[in-house]
Amino acid sequence: MTNVLLKGIEKRFGSVEVIRGVDLQIDDGEFVVFVGPSGCGKSTLLRLISGLEHISAGDILIGDRLVNEVQPAQRGVAMVFQSYALYPHLTVRDNMGFGLKVRKMPADERQKRVAEAAATLKLDTLLDRYPRELSGGQRQRVAIGRAIVGHPDVFLFDEPLSNLDAELRVHMRSEIAALHKRLATTMIYVTHDQIEAMTLADKIVVLRDGRVEQVGSPRTLYENPANIFVAQFIGSPKMNVLPADAAPLLAALPATLSPAESVGVRPEHLMVVKPGEGILRGKVTLAEYTGAVTLLHVALADGHTCLAIYDKQEMPEVGAEIGLKADARDLHFFDSHGQATKLRSN
Amino acid sequence: MEAWLFVSPSAVGFLIFFLGPLCAVVYFSMTEWNLLTQQAAFVGLANFEDALLENPDFWHVVRNSVIFALGLVPLNMALALTLALALSRPFFGVVFFRTVFFAPVVTSAIAWAIVWKFLLQGEGGFINQMLAIVGISGPNWLREPNWAMAAVIVTRVIKMVGLNMILYIAALQAIPRDYEAAARLEGASRWQIFRMIIWPLLAPTTLIIMVITTIGSFKVFDHIYQMTGGGPENGTLVLAFYIYQQGFKFFNIGYASALAMIMFVIVMMLTIVQVMLRRKGAE
């Protein structure tokens, strides 16, 4: 059982507060993704869990053991770095075996473990190469292999795919997902890419300015974002947020608008109709054809711009007047603080 | 053609004041000079024979130079690396310490030697006065050959160690921090991280610093001139000083030129080693 528990975690670098009180429960075998814009503290939080950075306040428990004062190496965690951190003067074999060697594991046992991991990751033929002789994807796999050989209780990934090109990133993403399925070990994964977060996570933790904005499954975050920030961070293209009085124009609403100040609707939930049919009208200012769908930029009468995904064949021309409507279920309401809210029923 | 306008000032000066003299010293080394008539007579390799086979001073000087290098280079490098390891990461006071350890590098060797000669006097010297307080009767440092050599080596190391420290700091800072973080996570101790990660990654820098420092040790002249004048009993007479002494004190132009040639060959060999190491490091 390796759950991870964070209680009131704070971290200051000098006078700069990077993590401002994080509470989080991570269950055994869960794949948790920390996501957020750069500078939100997600990598710092990971390094606090690893022990590479020391917490300023709070408690960290790994497998029900308080590890605040436990050395990184004794926490039972392994980390895959963004830069991979493969030692350039050691071969793949020695890189993967390094941790076992400094822990004084007998050589034959070490070889067995390395061979095992190499087989899992299809690195068998590369064991005697040096990191500089490997491609980006291969280095990535060695970095993962190095983490695997120690049989850690928790895997930590710090933006592991950000140095790969787009195609390889998609491929490695699926390999990491498969790895998690096979090992069923707790994994904590940091990324700034919300697609990576959505596809990999059992549970996503959205961070901003050192605080947790929302924790939940990808579906929860998409369907019930807790606030405007999460609503706009998850999902691509990002959610349109309009003044609340636009809502009755989009759909028939059963309730008064109070206390909602704004309404959010995702581009993929906006239906494009003839100008007469929807009451919310706008003018197409730009139509971006991407193949499967077209992304319409629509200027509304009140000066707001919103995005709509249009998946029919005939394209509205730029400058054409169109109407927009949506399903009442797909509207998200936010109060004056940007928090999600329900409309009061009459 | 235009390019030669750019390089000509440099090239002409180089030809006159470096390449020409370098060729001349080859010729000089095979001559015997008559001081009265200022005429040079060709004597072939006699000067080299004199140095290598007959003159006991030469081997004494070589011995001194080797002792000087063997004392200076390891001490300098070990201290430089230790200081660099301590100062390569930001912490309170790091700028102060770097500034202090580098200060002697910008100071003139003569000034440095004057002050140390003053501190190291046999009677009334500050070092011995301090030693007397703890009950040690210090030697007359610069008047006893072995102590003089040790004193010159140590004061030279203090003078120049800052330079190697800076080179080591630059090399250490070029090593990604993640290597150390990864090793720590895998359970390596500070010593293991140094021994198994940092030290191998520093190897190219170490080799180059070693060659540069060794060549530098053969060039030391002003420091020894001021501190010991090559004495006592020729105990600190090293090659650079010997050349000066033979050439400009005793006017043995031919013999001094042969010595210069020998120095040239030693330095060239070390330089070739360095270039080869750099090539290997660049691969």
Add this chain to the structure above:
Amino acid sequence: MTQRQTQILYRTCWTIALLIVAIPFMFPFVWMVSAGFKSTTEIFGAPTLIPRVWRWQNFIEVFTYQPFARQYFNSLYIAILVTVLTLIISSLAGYALARMRFAGAGLLMLFLISALMVPEEVTIIPNFFLIRSMGLVDTHWPLILLPTFGPQGVMATFLMRQYFLALPKELEDAGKMDGLSRFGVWWRIALPMSRPALAAVAIITFLSSWNLFLEPLIFLSSLEMFTLPLALSNFNDSYGLPLWNLQLAATTLAVVPILIVYLIAQRQIIESFALSGVKG
């Protein structure tokens, strides 16, 4: 003990160790200044950090014992002249070696590389005869010409070449498109972009000229022509024994201004030496 406490203890131990190591680096300067203000009797008495009697007289006698002001000025003007000359010559040659193709470039590079490490002691004897035949003994010319064109100048040329090579070529191409000549590109584009390298060359060249000793020792004989290091080593009585208080007062005058400039610009100066990489 918590990790934090261990870390603080560890840091404290290191800092104390570093402070102890720092003593022989700092103390000579302190003692130099202190002794520069002492009388001969106090110098050889029990050691005192603060002189019992401040003998300002020393700093006057320094100037009457030998023409110290003149010698100070010699060092300063020679160092400035060598620095300016080296900057011009090395940046011109360095630019050509970095950016132009010409017959003999490879050969020139080879010669320069081999010159980089050759100690001045190797060529000093023929250079002495060369300078003598030019009638320039006991003038400042050898102190200007030999460093500018010798290993020091070659080092500067290399430093400039390396820096020019690393500059983006597009900017110079843009300059050419705008109708600049080669010389114009060098002067208006390459040089302004090379300030860090020029500063490094200036700092290292100035210091090495300021501290130059072998050439002054060999070529200069009259006191008015002496430069500082030679003058410093010359504060001896008629038996050849050092006049410690005068010598240390003079050394203080020579060293302290440089140290002050160093303390102000330590970052820049240390970086310059790191950039040059090969020296000492």
